[in-house]
Amino acid sequence: VVTKVSILDSDNDGVTDRIYASDISGNVWRMDLPAADKSTWTIFKFASISDGSSPNDRMFFSEPALAQTQFSNIHSTSGVLSYQNTPYDAVAIGTGNRTHPLDTYTNDMFFVFQDRNVVTKSYTSTEAPATLGFSDLYNVTSVPPTSQAQNIEFGTKRGWYYDFTSAGEKSLSSSLIFDGKVYFTSFIPPAGGTIDYDLGVCDLSGEGRLYVLDLHKGTRTYSELYYDLGERVPDTPQIVIPKADTGNDTIAYIIGVGKGECVGSDCKGTVVLGSGLTTNRIYYHIEE
Template identity: 30%
Template sequence: NTAYLFLTMRRGGRFIYALDVTTPTAPVVLWRKSNDDAGFEELGQTWSRPRVTLVEGHANPVLVFGAGYDPAEDAEPPVAGTMGRGIFVVDAVTGVRIWSAAYTSGASACSGTTTQAACAVSGMKWAIPADIRFVDRDNNGKTDRLYAADVGGNVWRVDLEPTDGNTPDKWKVTKLAALGCATGVCASGVAPRKFFFPPNVVLVGATSTTGSYDAVMLGSGDREHPLKRTNLDGTTVAGSSYSVTNRFYVLKDTKTGKDATSPSASPVITEEATSLFDATSTTYAGTLNGFYITFATGEKAVNESVTVRGTTFFGTNKPTPPSVLSCNANLGEAKGYALDPFKGTLDFTVFDGGGLPPTPTVGIVTILIPAKDGEPATSVKRSFCVGCGGGGGDSSVGGDTKSALGAGDLSKPVPKNVRRTYWYKK
């Protein structure tokens, strides 16, 4: 067996490394890529977590990652970007670029061969520091669709097995949604909504009232300016992300096949009233292309959303005014939300201590029950969530849900009024 590690630099630089650690005491550098390498000129600060997967169109495992973060985004309002505007797919063993999509100032076009190709995309002009989400449509262990989000409020979809074929020269990239500003594309000098975390994708089957779709869910928020909303004098920075109204979106991608452009691509989803439903204060009825929920002033999504047992969990932070009577650290108000992705109804928990809650983590744990009173030892499985908050939308999350690191039990409802129960045993 072999074991590889893939390392990124975040703000440390524009590099990505691959190490062979099959022999832990003698690690070997497999390859290194930077923006100085041919084909990787668009690589920005390497923030996106490189993820390994298998695809039909390439024999070796591949590594997929966003092109990275552009430090120009630190400015308010952001200046024109020059890096990070794309998606890379490389051979995980050799580091050879198999496919990429990157910004072009000209017309969009794809070119290449069955082993190496690239797409120049005119609308992909914002950095992609978030991870890339995979979809395995036919459950064969190989990824056939990618979803990505950028700091311009756009959501992108890449089909790896379209009608024309599954080799890199046939892969197709399309824009699913433009949510940066009210009508999609923002005016020059205006900061858009930013997506720093990947979409959470749930495959939804057809019902008697609706067809099948991919529920693509993500929240906006400038995580690199998490605790600042206004100037010290209370005025708003003109055109900056401090004054952006952030939202959580549930988008319906109805192109559930392997080719989103066949027979024709769907219109780009925007938040106009004819495209998305405003479920901030009204229950969503399943219409249009999905819905959004507007956060409070200054509130922003600061982690990745996770869906489990029909509930979507995510966290936010909202700056709070400093107290003139206290010298304690002010980390803002942190909330953990539990959202019904089909109705738009939600519940939340205000986490103690504030700050930036980490992405909720779900899993299954086996609990061993020792032998007692002549009964043999047994075990039971329990599903759990760390950092979910929100009460699960009902009361199914037990445990310490007031902490962003608290664990809750998703296995069964916890009664609010506990009563003693008696039974007779022969």
């Protein structure tokens, strides 16, 4: 584990009770801390997406982004369709070797895993859920699930992955989850550039991108699949929510995204996320 871990308070009692950690062998680990007594703490391998050999020797150099959420899942039993709201904890993370950003051989990807074991508890070696792999994920690279048959198939999976399409494209920073969407960046190394390692100078600097996909099923949420961030290695997308004028709603933005949203030649330098932080009613009382 070469990066920070991600923590979760699964029961909203103000105390961290779960940890997710990624490693450079392409694994994601889940640690449950159900009580203060350390003897109740357990760990198991939650997901694994690398086989250790090129081009599939994928590495995690950033921590996962987490979100507690749910989606409407469709099932087919003997030809009868049924819908069910399925709660899960989203674990979003991309692969990329930060120590070799110019590598063009590894087939890197971005993943959103569905952890449907939403209750924090102690897991014995026999009780631990099976490790998630590629067979448990839906490939949304070309087409996310849209038809009924595709959505039924998606319902049997435990998440999705996006296979970066450009040579050497990789994820070198953490992602961001906001309002049902996942925002993640990628870096594409220069093609055919000559590099003087002694001087530390190269004639091309590569390209950065910002992707925006639906968290649940990887569907495209904007007209463009990604934003061009220019010649740079992009960092984790950062949110700002400026104070709104009196009578207006707050608006959230992503900054540090190059030109950002453009209309013709007019570029704002930001990406609008929509409404900012609002109150979400969880409990209510009716007096009879």
